Each structure stands twice: as C-alpha cells, then as structure tokens.
Amino acid sequence: MVGGLLNWLSALDRKLVRDLWRMKAQGLAIALVIAGGVSVHLLAAGMLSSLEETRKAYYERYLFADIWAPAVRAPDALVHDIRAIDGVQAAETRIRMPALFDMETMNEPASGAVISLPDAGEPAVNRLHLVRGRLPSSEQREEIVLLQAFADAHELDLGDTLPATIYGGRSELRIVGIALSPEYVYAIAPGEMVPDDRLFGVAWMGRRALARSVNQDGAFNEAVIRLARGASEAAVIAELDRILDPYGAPGAYGRRDQVSDAFVSSEMEQLETMGSVIPPIFLLVAAFLVNVVIGRMIAVQRAGIGLMKAFGYSSTEVTLHYLKMVGAIAFAGLALGAAAGIWLGRGMAMLYMEYFRFPFLVFDIRLADFALVGGIALAAILGGAAFAVRRAAALNPAEAMTPPPPPDYSRAVGTRLTQSKVFDQQTRMILRQIVRWPWRAGLTVAGVAASGALLIGTMFFTDALDEMIETSFTIANRQDVTVVFAEPRSQSAFFSIARQPGVMAAEPFRAVPARLRHGPAQERISIIGAPLEASLSRLIDEQGRTITPPPGGLVLTADLAAKLGARAGDIIGVEITEGRRPHLEMPIAAIATSYVGSGARMEIGDLNRLMGEGPVVSGAFLTVDPDSTDALYTRLKEAPVVAGVSLQTMAMQRLDELMDESLGTSIFVFVIFAGLIALGVVYNAVRISYAERQRELASLRVLGFSRGDVSYILLGEVAFLTLLALPVGAAAGTGLAWYMASAMSSDMFRLPFIIAPATYGFAAIVVLAITAASSLLVRRQIDRLDMAEALKTGE
C-alpha cells in the first residue's frame, strides 16, 4: 500500500518519505513541541474570541446597561430627566433590594437580590433571557423569575416556592420563570472571590409588587442606562450624579465596576496573557530543535547531497527538498496542535459554561487565528531550518562526497579550560563537545530551562492562590460569617446578633460608600470602620503584621493607593456619598496589603464621627462555634435586620474546590506541555549526540570501555547541560511567575508573587525525570551498538 503510494512520488520525494520515517521519533518530538504552542495559542485565542463575540452578541441583544446609578429613594418622575441627558440612548428605573433566601435544602442562608421588572412590557435596559416560563404578571404579588444558576443549584423549577426575607419582611415567592441575565453572567455576591451558585440568588419581580413590599411606591433606587454610540460615559455619570445627588446616590458607575462584567473582562485579559506568553516559548524551542535536527541530518547526508548535486540537482531543489521535510514536520505539529486546541477548547468552553452563564457559548476558532498561529509557527520552524539548509545547498559536490575532516577542537574558545589535569579523558570529551559547539549547548540549556520555567510559571499559581487564601481567610479575614444589615443600625442591633447562639466572637463594622480623589484619579469604594483592636477582620502589611489605623487615620489597600497614585502621607479627597455626604481632605495613614478586593479602613468611632452620627453599625463579623452553625443560620434567616450573610468558611472551601477543578486541570495540562518541551529538547540532544558520536562510541567500546563508560560520555553531556539548565530555568521561571502575577491580577484580586520551594523542587524533579527517561531511550541503542558496523570494518 505504502509502497504503491511511493511509486507516485519522484525519487527525491521518496527519499523524503523514507527519511521522515527513519527520524519519526525525533520528528514526532518536534511536532509535539510545535503542537504544544499551537494548541495553547488556539485555545486561548479561540476562547477569547468566543467569549468576546458571545458577550458582545448577548449584551447587544439583551440591552445590557452601560451605567448603573444607585440611589436611596428617588421619585419616578426623574426618569424623564435621566432620559434627557445628552448621550443616553435608553434608561430604565427599577428597585433593587437585598434579600435572604431560606432554602429547604440547606441550613446556610443564601444572599442575593430582588430586582424589579416593568409591569408592562420588557425593560428597555437589561432584559432577561427567559430559559423557560414567563415574566411575572403585574397582578400577582409573589411571582418571580429566578436566576437559572441558583434554580439549578437548588433544583427549583416553575411552580416551586421560595421563602425570602426582603426588607425585613418574609414572603413566599413563586417561580414563574427561569432566566439568565447579562448582569449575572458571572453570578457572584459582591465582595466574594468565587461564585457559589447555592449561596447567591437573584429574583425578578413586578415593579408594583416589589415597590409595595419595600416601601418604594412611586420611587426607584437604581437607574440603568444604555449609552448612545460615541457618548461619553464620564459625562453621563457626572450628570447622573448631579441629578441623583439629593436622593442619597452613592455615585453612578460603569461596566468596569459592574461585578459580573468585570470578572468576565478579567478572565479575557488572562486568556490574552496566556495566549501571548506561552506559545512563543514553544515555537522558539521548536525552531531550535528543527535547526539542530535538520543540521544534523544534513551533516549525515553530506555525501548524498554531493551526489544529488553531481547528478544535476540544483541548489534550489536541494533546499526545497529539506524545507519540504521540515514543512512536513511543521504541518504535523500544526495539525496535532489544531486538533488538541479545538479539543481542549471545547472542554474549556464546557468548564466556562459552569461559571459564565451565557445563553450559549460555542467554542470557535477564527480563521484568522488559525492563519496567524500557522504563519508564525511555519515562519519560526522554517526560519530554524533555513540556516542548516542553506549550508546544504551551498555544498560543493566534489567536497561533499569526500568524508568530512575531523572537527577542529583546537580553536574552540574554552578548550584551554578543559586541559586541566583534574578531568579524565571521558569528562574532557564531554566538556570539549560543549565548548566546541557552545551555541548548540546554550540552546539545549535554554530549551530545558524553558521547560522548567514553564513548570514554575504554571505551578506558581497554586502557591500564589495558597498564599492568597492563607492571607485573606486566616490572617486578614478571620471571621466565619459576615452579616450585613439592611440599613445602618444602632449598636443594639449588633449586640442582638452577637448574643445569638453559636456566636463565639463578634465585631461590628460600619461601611460607607465614598469617592476618593487624588489628582485626576478617582475611585469608588466603601470605607470600612472597624474597632481599633479588631481581631477578626484585620488589615495587614506586606510582612503579614496587623496595621492599626492611628486616631482619625485612613488606611488604603495597596492596589487602591496605586490606582490613585497616592502613597502613605499623601492627602486625598474623600467624598462620602451617604448621609450628610461630607467632603473631606484626609492623609493616608498607612498602606495595607490585600489580595482580594480593595478598600479603605478607619477606626469605627472615627468614621461615625465623620458621618456625624452616633455609634451606628452596618453589620458584624462573627466567629461561630462549628457545632451551632445551624441554629445560628436559622436565626439569621429570620432576623428582619439582616439583609445579607456571607459565609467565609464556605467561600474558602469553594475556592479550594475551584482550584482543584479548573486550576488543577490547567496545571496538569501545562505540566504535560512543559514535559513535551523537555522531552523534545533532551531526546533530540541525546539522539543527535549519539548519531554524531556513533563512531567514537564504537571506538571506545573497541578499546575496551564498558557500556557504562560509553554511556557516561554520551549522557554525561546532556546531564551536565540539564544541571546547568536547572538554575537558569529557576531564574526564568521566577521571572515568568513575576510577570504572570502582575499580568493576571485584576481589580478583583491580585496574585501575590510567591513561589514555594517545593515548586522549584517539583519542576527540577520533572525536568530530571524527563532527562533520565530520554537518556534511557537512547542508552538502549548503545547496548545494541554494532561496533564492527559503526567502524565500517566490514568488507
């Protein structure tokens, strides 16, 4: 069959096919490295474009808002003023209320929100995608549409009821529809790191029904706006703030501060980073391998090339012949990479659909991305080959057909160093090989180091997240439960919570929305007031030490200070957007480290004084006796003052799960990829070295050296280079991790730049194991080395 096919080919192409078959293991090793780069790029680019296009289509079709403008209570009539703002294409007013859901299937209270829908028709902004059922009717008070993720997590369906506490009142809500919303693509409670579908729910109700139950008749507490094409977001926000200022508005914000969209954007940025950092590493390594392998093949086929040229083949034909061979390997790598990229992409899209709730998400790679990665890969690979092939084309036929003279080691830089008496001859041979071809040795070191760096740069995520979890949950935020009141309450509300069964420790906090200004920069945040000796929710510095704000002092998290361009000691403008709305100038007392979220912090009494209020609290941090959590949860769900409960322990568990699930898988995939690089580099290095030194090795066997002695010369070189590559890889991996830490950090969280010693150790073990395995593959050939044949003593 194959023979039949071969007959169709020209003699030169037949040689090509047979050469490729003979070097299949090396060719495959190169193709796999190419495939690694191609698949990572296609995976990232495909996922990115799929997400981008899906998001764009979804937002367009469901009229996703550009601006959110919350208020305390504003008259309905203002909607006309809002619609009249220059640049506003559509505006809708609505009521959004925090809610607690009391789920039968779990003891923990689920937090979330109830949002109003217009009584007639669909909203002009932020439409729902009804998965099944219908919108609530204006007549039926308790009808709701429920967010699909929450419904699925609790196996709720049309007709089921859902007990909820809204604005202190208990109601039994009846599900008439299940929906997705562009506002909750990533359904996560504010301030949380990881979504937990069981603990966060959103329900939509008729406007009139909701207004009546929360005392907002004829009023709204949030306006959502779509901008006209080309309108200035900042100008519209300024105008909205002006209009809503008298109604307790904490300040309007755009998509950048919308939790769900911010998470989606940050995910896309991460994909972009992954797609642009990782593939070049693979392609560079592949280009180097091609150069070395083809260079080696040309050296072996020297006489054949001379013969071809003597028979009248032109330099171009010879060049083309070898480029075809390289092209075949590159195409194999591209095909493998494309297949792997699509396969991984589909898997990843399924994983994404668990976290990012779009009505649809089809993993699709744009033709342009295929073309781009294909072009870059081919250019890198053919570029790698070009140098070696040019040499083949330039060979003079007569010269090529005589055996090459022995390579001259006398002029290699560094030969002098190898003359030291401390080396035996075998070690000397290893060292001279390296100094004679330092470029090649350097590339081998670089290739192996790249593999190690990739391992460290990937596994660093586990270390960073461990540190993040450790710092966030066990050092900074040590509470088990955060309780948020529906509105600021007197201290007695705090004490009533603190006295609940199971509460072991409680600390009050006051949260106040504010705008911070420093120069041209401005940020919306919450200033948290907490007791001076807070032991539950603490601020810590870089060394993990607790920071205590000085009297009247304001402490900012490092990322916030960076965004404001402010340092400790700078005076910043603080515009509080609640209550008396004081505008103040305050110095930054200290900068705190925070990996999750950002914010500003003061002593609670100081904050109360700034607000001109008495000892008022917004909620409480609690530590809870694990045996009494159920009783506590029951009481919290029934307490009318409680608007939201966030469960730290659950969040931590969830984060752990998430890390195991998605991060675990990604790391596994990257370890495989890094392994491919090491395998490709080391196997080819040893294989080439073996091919070049076959005669030498056979001579040594003839001289009475054992297989072990001979293996030492062959494998010692790669072992030495691998050992050299370990520190280089560690340094490069540290750099990669540093870059990843900054590139992958977003407004939501920052990856600490921390690499555990075990990560270096693991990377080293993987690299060494792969070196050993590749070496053993070639070592088997030493055992089979035919001395008589290698020395051409046969007649």
Add this chain to the structure above:
Amino acid sequence: MTKQSSPPRPGNGICFSTRGVTKVYGSGPAAVHALRGVDIDLPEGEMVVVLGASGSGKSTFLNIIGGLDTATEGEVVFRGQDISKANQRELTRYRRQHVGFVFQFYNLMPSLTARENVALVTEIADNPLSPEDALALVGLEQRMDHFPAQLSGGEQQRVAIARAVAKQPSVLLCDEPTGALDSKTGIRVLEALKTVNDDLGATTLLITHNASIASIANRVVVFADGKVREVRENTTRKQPQDISW
C-alpha cells in the same frame, strides 16, 4: 597479563587457535555466510599479514578474534582459553586487557589531543606505557598536543597505533591500516607497526588488499570464500622501507 619478552620467538607457543569457525549474518534465504569453517593456529609474537579479496571473510575473522563479534559456530581459543563462548562483559575485559586495534579510518576522538587519545587507553589499562613513550614509539613526540584535525592522515594513523600499543597488548589487530594513505605515509605506518611488533612482541595481524605488504610478515594467510585458502611462512622478511606500491 604477562609482558612478552623481546625479541619475539616465532613458533614458540600458540596465540590463537581456531577450529570450525563459521559466521552467518541473517537467516533463511537471505543468510550470508561470511566464514565457512576457519581452522588456523597463529603463533605468539608473529607479524601475520592477512590477504584476500573483498568479501573473503578476513575482516569478519579479525572482528571475531578481536572480541568485537562472536562466531556462529566453532571454537576460538586465545592462549588456551575459549573466547567464543564469552559474554559481552568478558569480551569487553578481553579487549581492554589484551587487544589493540588499528583501523583504516583511524577512529581517533576528535575532541582529544594525540596525547589525550592515548591517555584514554592508558587510564584503563593494567600495565601501560606512558602516552609520551607510546607516541615516541611511532615518532610523534613533537605532535603530542595536536588535535586530530591538526594532524595529517599518516600522523593520525600513527596516533591510532600509539593508542593501540600503549596498553602493551598481547595482540595488535590492524584492518587496512594503510588503506587510506599514500605509499610513502603508508610505509611510515608499517615501520611503526614493525617497531611495535619487534619491541613489544605483540602478535600482530594486519589485514590488507595490498599483496606487496605481505613480504614484511613472518606468516601470510590468504582468505577466500570464507575459508583459509593458503598459509605460508616467509623465510626472508623485507623491511617496510624496502617495499613499495
């Protein structure tokens, strides 16, 4: 191993004795019979020239008595010990202790200087000459620190001879040592081989296509079709410088 006393005494003791040695490569219809029953006795210390056409089996024979290859059938006795049944490890030890090889294409380590190429062997031998003495024996004392790339073909071959004899082998096996050299250089190499044979008393087998070299031998063995066709002793030996081709 015991060092041979010099001068050599041809006929005094047998170095190699083979009986019924056959070598078959491959099997079935594709089988190639390289040796078809070789019976020969080679005395200690002699200079033996092996002649024969291509494919006559002389290199195969050399490889087998040198422990590079094993016979399919038959006995190969070296100083009373049958090496035809030896395993790889024993053959490695045999080569290391007793055999020096010289090949047509030198097979030097290009990354080692002349001195270091010789040291490669002296470092693992039991009773070696110093690399300097071995190189002096072949007239290369002035070129010891040169790499193979810096030496002429004849010089490279003499380094190969120095490397082969530095361990003071019992036997020196040379496969076409002058095959890649011009006549003048070839004669220098033959002189070096003769000096080694005379001074160290190593039994020396020299394969060649070149019949004129036969006149420097004690004994000439002619191979044809995988068998020994003729063995003759030279009553008078020529000096290398007296021959030409």
